[in-house]
Amino acid sequence: AQSVAQPEDQVNVAEGNPLTVKCTYSVSGNPYLFWYVQYPNRGLQFLLKYITGDNLVKGSYGFEAEFNKSQTSFHLKKPSALVSDSALYFCAVRDAGGKLIFGQGTELSVKP
Amino acid sequence: EAGVTQFPSHSVIEKGQTVTLRCDPISGHDNLYWYRRVMGKEIKFLLHFVKESKQDESGMPNNRFLAERTGGTYSTLKVQPAELEDSGVYFCASSPYRGAYNEQFFGPGTRLTVL
Numbered sequence: 061a062q063s064v065a066q067p068e069d070q071v072n073v074a075e076g077n078p079l080t081v082k083c084t085y086s087v088s089g090n091p092y093l094f095w096y097v098q099y100p101n102r103g104l105q106f107l108l109k110y111i112t113g114d115n116l117v118k119g120s121y122g123f124e125a126e127f128n129k130s131q132t133s134f135h136l137k138k139p140s141a142l143v144s145d146s147a148l149y150f151c152a153v154r155d156a157g158g159k160l161i162f163g164q165g166t167e168l169s170v171k172p
Numbered sequence: 173e174a175g176v177t178q179f180p181s182h183s184v185i186e187k188g189q190t191v192t193l194r195c196d197p198i199s200g201h202d203n204l205y206w207y208r209r210v211m212g213k214e215i216k217f218l219l220h221f222v223k224e225s226k227q228d229e230s231g232m233p234n235n236r237f238l239a240e241r242t243g244g245t246y247s248t249l250k251v252q253p254a255e256l257e258d259s260g261v262y263f264c265a266s267s268p269y270r271g272a273y274n275e276q277f278f279g280p281g282t283r284l285t286v287l
Contacts, residue, residue, distance in 0.1 A: 092273055103176070103263065104215075104278035111273045150215060157228050158267075159205060160276060162215040 083151030197266030
């Protein structure tokens, strides 16, 4: 069965510092991976996806993610965090039928 | 272009009552998905429509949940009778039929509280 794990419930970062939100996956076959963000009282917004090709994927709001097949990871990164990046982040893998399988979510808190 | 909309945004009902959630996908999107996040846990899949047909309903928890998508446009998710464990946030998402690896566009969710 396919699964996604986000090992950290919460990540705290100072504004201006780099941030990483971790995600590991377990799939049979090629993984199709996604990151979504949920701001307070809002729906999930798509950030970026990995389907094939370059292992470094660039997305919205300056975020990027690195696909690592040997470590089965798809960590979300940003070189310089903003207070406005504070939100709930979800990693997901798409299964063969099209549905998304989500991780538990990671609460990112960026302090000034 | 209007995004995915959901109604109501919040619903508070008593155990045993009936609630109907509505989702309007992005116009032209054939794929419509329902998901649920319970008690701060992971978001879990409920079911998937392609146009008006149920493609996958493997995530529906039990027969108290009924989803419809008449005419292949908006969808409703009815919970009857509601139980305490049904409380959570119900998300709807849509995506175009073509482009199997397109991202899904999510609505703002309906927060359901069963007392």
